[in-house]
Amino acid sequence: MVRFEESLNVISWKKPRKIEHEDLTLNVVSSSNVIWCHFLNVNAEKLMATLVLLSFALTSVLVFFGPRRLLKREEAIEISRNSELVQSRLKNSDNHMLEVGYQNMTGVNDHGMWIITWYIHRVDEDWFTVVFHKVDEVTGEILVEGTSATG
Numbered sequence: 001m002v003r004f005e006e007s008l009n010v011i012s013w014k015k016p017r018k019i020e021h022e023d024l025t026l027n028v029v030s031s032s033n034v035i036w037c038h039f040l041n042v043n044a045e046k047l048m049a050t051l052v053l054l055s056f057a058l059t060s061v062l063v064f065f066g067p068r069r070l071l072k073r074e075e076a077i078e079i080s081r082n083s084e085l086v087q088s089r090l091k092n093s094d095n096h097m098l099e100v101g102y103q104n105m106t107g108v109n110d111h112g113m114w115i116i117t118w119y120i121h122r123v124d125e126d127w128f129t130v131v132f133h134k135v136d137e138v139t140g141e142i143l144v145e146g147t148s149a150t151g
Contacts, residue, residue: 070137071140073100073102077114080116080133080142086120093120099116099119102115103134112137115133117132128150130147130150131147132146
């Protein structure tokens with residue numbers, strides 16, 4: 001007869017009861033979690049630490065490879081506004097207009113880009129300077145930057 005008996009460090013108001021079966025003897029306390037850990041000979045603290053680490057790993061994977069947060073219109077405008085080219089043109093401007101569009105690139109790179117066009121009139125010029133940016137909606141990076149003048 002194999003005897004499986006181990007003392008538990010459990011504070012309990014109930015007295016453990018002994019279960020005997022052909023080749024197995026267990027001391028059982030009323031809590032099912034304690035029975036399970038005791039039967040598998042697993043330390044409860046180790047089990048909890050393992051579960052915490054697994055949940056952290058799963059969360060990390062979902063954050064890095066899960067659905068991405070896409071750039072909003074206002075955020076794309078701010079990225080464009082903060083570029084050196086737009087800042088230099090806005091410095092002595094008396095008037096400017098803004099046009100914002102969205103280009104869906106699904107099928108090419110599975111996301112789109114914001115197209116921001118600035119029409120900036122400077123005080124000392126008779127024409128508008130046109131500045132445009134294509135801003136990636138996932139990374140927030142300016143992919144294309146250009147300028148021209150219109151009369």
